[in-house]
Amino acid sequence: MVGAGWDIVLADALSSPTLRVVGTGSAILGAVSGALGCFALLRRQSLVGDAVSHAALPGIALVFLLTGTKTSLGLLTGAALAGWLGMLFVQAIVRTTRLDDDTALGLVLAVFFGFGLMLLTFLQRKPKASQAGLDTYLFGQAATMLREDVVLLSCVGVVLIAIIALFWKEFILITFDREYASTVGYPVHRLEILLTVLLVGAITLGLRTVGVILMSAMIVAPAAAARQWTNRSHRMVGLAALFGAIAGASGAILSSLVPNLPTGPTIVLIATTWALASLLIGGRRGLVxxxxxxxxxxxxxxxxxxxxxxxxxxxxxxxxxxxxxxxxxxxxxxxxxxxxxxxxxxxxxxxxxxxxxxxxxxxxxxxxxxxxxxxxxxxxx
Amino acid sequence: MTNVQLEIQLVAVLVAVACALPGVYLVLRRAAMLSDAISHSILLGIVLAYFVVRDLSSPLLVIAAAATGVGTVWLVELLVRTRLVRSDAAIGLVFPTLFAVAVILISLYARSLHLDTDSVLLGEIAFAPFNRFEVAGRDLGPLSAWVMGGILLINVAFIALFYKELKLATFDPEFAAAQGFMPAAIRYALMTLVSITAVGAFDAVGSVLVVALMIAPAATALLISHRLGLVLAVAAAVAVWSALSGYWVAHVLDASIAGSMSTMCGIVFLLAYLFSPSTGLVAQVRRRQAVRMTFALKMLAVHLAQHERQPEAATENRAEHLTEHIRWTNDFAEKVVRRALSLGLIGQEDGKLFLTEKGRVLASESVIEDSV
Structure with a gap:
């Protein structure tokens, strides 16, 4: 029977140490991006994730080109710096020209990404510099995740979540009533920068598993799904983290089991399908x-x-x-x-x-x- | 330059200009990110149509892809109308879903195709010359040049024919609707053009870089000009230059042509952002400095006029004293005094400043201006 066969495969999979590593890692990144995505969604900045993740690509390529390192920490630092630089450009363009933020986002996204691809192809054709591993950043690959990667993911993830918890009241305040926050004397601008840094951090974490192309969906989808089930902000953040973790773990495990199934798109499809389902049946506002x-x-x-x-x-x-x-x-x-x-x-x-x-x-x-x-x-x- | 190189550059220029023109309207409508959504989701149309006809060169693929592009816009608007999500989140949900499905389908069922995930992202403009357009055995050049030329022609014709309608629907949709111009129809027509253009360009430069070619030239042109006709022309010029220079940069570095083209787009934008005579950062700083200097000269003239012929004039009307009295920095005070001297507003005698006739006029004018 086919069903019985799948039982065994699944049981095998769950007891396999590799898959447990992969599942844990992807769950952590899903949880972190889900939680931070709530703030992006509520602040109407859902597409910022798209720009940051694409802008990270030249960072990865440049770090490899300059230092030759292929360690996660090195490459992800480059990714975070480039993503952050992209964000600064977006903000500068919006502040000093009459171009709107959609234009600035699209411009930075595509130009940074194009530059990154130029560097990657340049690397590919260089003799000896085997760039294997770099193009996993495009669509993500969970299967190659190592124990060290998961430890790194967990540490950064815990720090990000801890900062959210620490500045919870401030973040909620600037999200819902920016003017009031600034009137009563909160350093609104600095808090916004901190929130952006956290978002860049969460996106960077996901690049390895989900890839730069589709990482933005991990910011939007769990948060959009959670929004449908509750009107309370702390529940929304908690639910988004939960949804993100489930999508991450199940997508990563599924793609490791089925040959040729790409990790990033699988995780993203699970997350967005759940978001659309939540629009239909979620809470009292559900369309159904x-x-x-x-x-x-x-x-x-x-x-x-x-x-x-x-x-x-x-x-x-x-x-x-x-x-x-x-x-x-x-x-x-x-x-x-x-x-x-x-x-x-x-x-x-x-x-x-x-x-x-x-x-x-x-x-x-x-x-x-x-x-x-x-x-x-x-x-x- | 070989023939192949010439042909690649021809295709690159056609792709870039065809993208830049509808891009101007997207940017003006503040819908630039829709190009990102469209250029990603057309892949699903291509893949699904391929599974039906099993032929990568079938025109049905183009039709299906363009339909998916327009469908994406429709889906986004549908989600926004439910009022459960805002438009940014709607875009962020719709296109990753469609794109993810497409990539999964390709990876699972179409691995052997040339439609692999790399060409989805990069395109293959370097291969353009290999696919020939032949009529009755005669070689008429690369097929993609004809396809992109046709798309460019459609774009130019549409913009030329509906220039007034597009302009009105872009800048004042309510008024356009009141005048019976059907802005919704115009919008969907524009989105159809964007989709067709994205499909054509997709082969050459891949899904992400289409966005660069649509947005960057338009954004650059908008920094340089305020007139729609001129903006279109500048955008096209930027596109041509980015295509050609991008090709040669890629040639030298042996890197992706599409990647270099969008990098060059970005560089042109950066130059315009910094140095545009009307809106560039340098011009903005200059203008601010000029205003500050004009104001400072008036301040100086009024200050000198105030203390003229008074006992404290000997101490007050000295260059060194300005820093204390008007709270200018030493450097700035020196600059203002030098400027005032060269303009003949003031004179200097043993370190003591005095107003010339011209300076006195400025001082009285400034005071009167202020009191009015």
């Missing part, structure tokens, strides 16, 4: 629930219209026991289709009675209800 609530409300209004229609007919004829046809009711109802079904449901609720086939009158309960509705609508208008 919105649609259902609207349906129920519409049905109730349509049934009330039938009751009022019958009530008006009875008043017009001055005879409550006189039955009325479906056609007459339909003529008075704003929702012409589906009158028969509504009558049947109202009959079940004891609001109307069918005196003879096709002839309807209000019951006592129905008449009271209709009278109440008419009076209520008169009051409000």
């Amino acid at each position: 629930w919105q649609w259902l609530r609207r349906r129920v409300l519409q049905r109730k209004l349509a049934e009330e219209a039938v009751l009022i229609g019958l009530y008006d007919l009875a008043l017009a004829h001055g005879d409550e026991r006189r039955g009325h046809s479906e056609g007459a009711i339909r003529a008075l109802s704003p929702h012409a289709v589906g009158v028969r079904g509504r009558l049947r449901r109202l009959k079940q609720e004891g609001m109307v009675e069918e005196t003879s086939p096709g002839s309807w009158i209000l019951s006592k309960k129905g008449r009271d209800e209709a009278k109440h509705l008419v009076e209520k609508s008169r009051e409000t208008s």
Whole structure:
């Protein structure tokens, strides 16, 4: 049986030390980027992650070109510096020209990335300088993650999370009411710089696993998903970290198990699918629930219209026991289709009675209800 | 220069100019990041169409890709309309999803194709000359030159035909709608152009660098000119220069042509950002300094006029004293005095400053200006 076979593969996978390393590492990066992504999302800077991650590429290439190092720490330092430089450019362009931030982001993203690709291809064609490992930064590769990498990820991740916890109140304040924060004397500008540094740090961590192309989705997707499930900021950050961790771990493990399945796109697809699903079913704001609530409300209004229609007919004829046809009711109802079904449901609720086939009158309960509705609508208008 | 080199440069120039023109309108609409979304998600259209027709040169691929590009814009707008996410997050959710699906499909089912993930990012403009356009056995040059030339022609024709409508819908969509110009239709037409252009350029320069070619020339041109017609022309010129210089830089370094082209785009932008005569950083600093100097000269004239013919004039109206009284730094005070001397506003006698007739006029004008 296929199912049984998969059980064994999965069990093997979970007991394999390599996969445990890979899963842990990817979960940590997912958690960190999810948590920090919340601030980017709430501050309407979702696309900043896109710019930072692309801008990191020349940093990786330059560090390798200048020092020849291939250690994670060295390359990631270069990535972080280049990403940070890209951010500074974006801010400078927005502040000193009339170009908007979308333009600045797109410009920095594409130009830095192009420069990085130029350097990478230049490296590739140099003799002896085997650049193997560098292009894993494009789409990410979790399978090559080592124990040391995970230790590094964990340390940086813990520091980032600790700083969020430490400056929690300040970060929330500048996110939701920047003007107030600056009025009561918080160093808003410095806090914003700190938040950007943390974001650059989180993105840099993810480059190795998710890759520069799609890393921005790890900033946006868990946060956007978490936003749908709660209105409280600390819960949102916690949920985003959880979603990010699950997407990271499951994507990395899945891509290690299935040959040729690229790590970054798999993780990202899991994260964005969950985000879109959250838009549909998340919390009270979910689109499916919105649609259902609207349906129920519409049905109730349509049934009330039938009751009022019958009530008006009875008043017009001055005879409550006189039955009325479906056609007459339909003529008075704003929702012409589906009158028969509504009558049947109202009959079940004891609001109307069918005196003879096709002839309807209000019951006592129905008449009271209709009278109440008419009076209520008169009051409000 | 060999024929192959010439042909590569021709394709590079065509790609760059074709991207730059619609790019101007994207930047003006503050929708630059939509080009990023479109250029990524068209890959899914290409891959899906490939699985249907199993032919990489089929025109159906282009149609499917362009449709995906427009579909991306539509999806983003749909998400924004739910009011559950804002537009930046909507873009950040839609295109990574589509792009991730495309990359996974390629990696799982299309590994042997030339449609590998490297060419997705880099394009292969260096291979452009190998794919010929032949009619009845006659060689008419590289196919991609014809394709990109056609796309460029469509872009130019569209902009020329709908210049007024595009301008109105870009700068004042409400007024355009009130006048019956259908800004929504114009917007989708523009997005269709962007998608078609991105599909054509995709082969040559890959998905990320399309963004550089669309945004950088437009942004550069907007730093230099304020008039739409001129902006389009400057953007096209920047595109041509970036394409040609990028090709030769890549040639010397033996690196990716597309990468060098976008690097050159970035360098041109940086130059314009620093040195543009109207909006460049240097010009901004200069202008601020000029205003400061004009004000300082007035201050000096008023200060001298104030203490003229008064007992303290001997101490007050000395160059050294300005630092104390008006709180200027020594350097700045010296500069102002030198400037005032050269303009003939003041004279100097044993270190004592006095106003000339011209300086006295300036002082009284300044005071009157201020009191008005």
